[in-house]
Amino acid sequence: MSNGTVSLWNGEGRRIHIQEVGTRDGLQAEEAFVPTEDKIALVDALSATGLAKIEVTSFVSPKAIPALRDGEQVMREITRVPGVVYSALVPNIRGAERAIDANTDEFNLVMSASESHNLSNLRMTRAQSFAALSEVSALARQAGAAVNVSLSCVFGCPMEGDVPEATVLDWCARYIEELGAGGVTLCDTTGMAFPTQVAALTRAFRARWPQTELTLHFHNTRGLGLANVMAAIDAGADRFDASLGGIGGCPYAPGASGNVCTEEIVHALALMGYDCGVDLERLVSAAKRLPPLLGHDIPSQIVKAGRRLDLHPRPADFEAIRERALGRA
């Protein structure tokens, strides 16, 4: 194969931006309510790692997602680190008002590229979602906040199957060109993305909107998470969502992995020579806070196995083994 491909595996200091979504996409799926002060401490620990962006919370109805009912307080009381973007999911006008009150840097607007998924999940048609999010976007602009749009199911819908690339790009066009969204996140909501498709969609997006901030959001549901990240980098992407500890599941695949794990992605990319700007040791320390907060183990393989060069001692009887072996020579 082409020698040009060598460079994909040699990052040579190229910058990759890592965005934490565990505090929103992860915690919203948890049964346990994580106390507000622990959420704040967790975001503050994440802010100190060098992550580019943190999705702090979701301003959805507290009745719909009680786990994040303290969104305003968390967003207000975290310690903002200059350079880090603090975003939140904002589904509607009421949420926008709360997000503005809490001084949210960036509004993350969510809609599905699949009509069936949008109706099932948000109880609106995609056209209705677009209309509602247009109003949210206008409020964000007035308040001076940035707007990012997360399109769910762009790599496949668990009910409809493949979602045509043209459909995905049409919705991107409406948000970027009609609404003026500054960023788009292409979300693999249920882990259906595969590298061939990821490379093609990333390349198509990048060619059409070279100035728009593009994020890829992968789930590791079928074990393809890191391979999809590499295919996206190969096609020109440099910004990825990931979830601390790998928390955040998939309702369609009980027991399977959810979001790609932040410390696994950072560990892997750092080994390949990419610059994520993230202090892996601090990141792993932050991940280790999760099990006691959540009351259960986390998927993170790096928390379980350690980093590549976290070495182990030789067996206690190693010298005796060696002497016996050499005695046989």
Place this chain on the structure above:
Amino acid sequence: MSNGTVSLWNGEGRRIHIQEVGTRDGLQAEEAFVPTEDKIALVDALSATGLAKIEVTSFVSPKAIPALRDGEQVMREITRVPGVVYSALVPNIRGAERAIDANTDEFNLVMSASESHNLSNLRMTRAQSFAALSEVSALARQAGAAVNVSLSCVFGCPMEGDVPEATVLDWCARYIEELGAGGVTLCDTTGMAFPTQVAALTRAFRARWPQTELTLHFHNTRGLGLANVMAAIDAGADRFDASLGGIGGCPYAPGASGNVCTEEIVHALALMGYDCGVDLERLVSAAKRLPPLLGHDIPSQIVKAGRRLDLHPRPADFEAIRERALGRA
């Protein structure tokens, strides 16, 4: 990046050989003794999937690994499918005699590229292992069996850290050029491999021994398994070990993943257009036999989540949701 890289993500029917190691590397780590007739039925099910090679068992001392004490009977009583290579791990002369009696197609000889790991694991120096395996190799030759050498820890040793590429290539040279081994497996025994290194070592091996059958054996301990497979393919590899259900752990990382999972690798490569020659449906059926045999859940994400296009029904009240939504328009 280079357009040449597009082809890595577009297999276009290129052949990749998948070799099953779960029946050896997986079962040897299990506490439960899987009944002999179930082992035979499992290998027979695997033979019908289209896998290139199956490591059926290990002819180690029954005292050392009682889980595989029935190696001869399993190897003798499986139904051989033409084209499938039936291999076994053979550690010593006694094992070689048993392997020959059982009509083993290929002897898999194992040694570590790390002196500390070889001593800790096999209680011999590497030089002693080479001498012992030379005798095993000579017996295999006399019996007309093929010889493959699996070099452990070539991507790092959990006690020593990095193993120099020159050391790895020196041991490959001794086995290929002095012993005449027909194949070499580069093993990432404890999940320390990363793509940059994998691409470099694969390329170096391929350049020096273009005619030798090269297998890469990855563990997913730190979530890098599939990315390493892709880096190896990019560097010219076309043959990989994998373990059904992802069984087979790592003693240095309790709870972390072990061997890369056969059905995850086949699922991923098939989506990218590679030809593994494997019937994924049969493979998944074989994997589903494992939990009752082992008495526990298996890591396989494909068994948990299904294949990419195994779709889910819309919610029962989907039409009502849609009508309510449209009524608001």
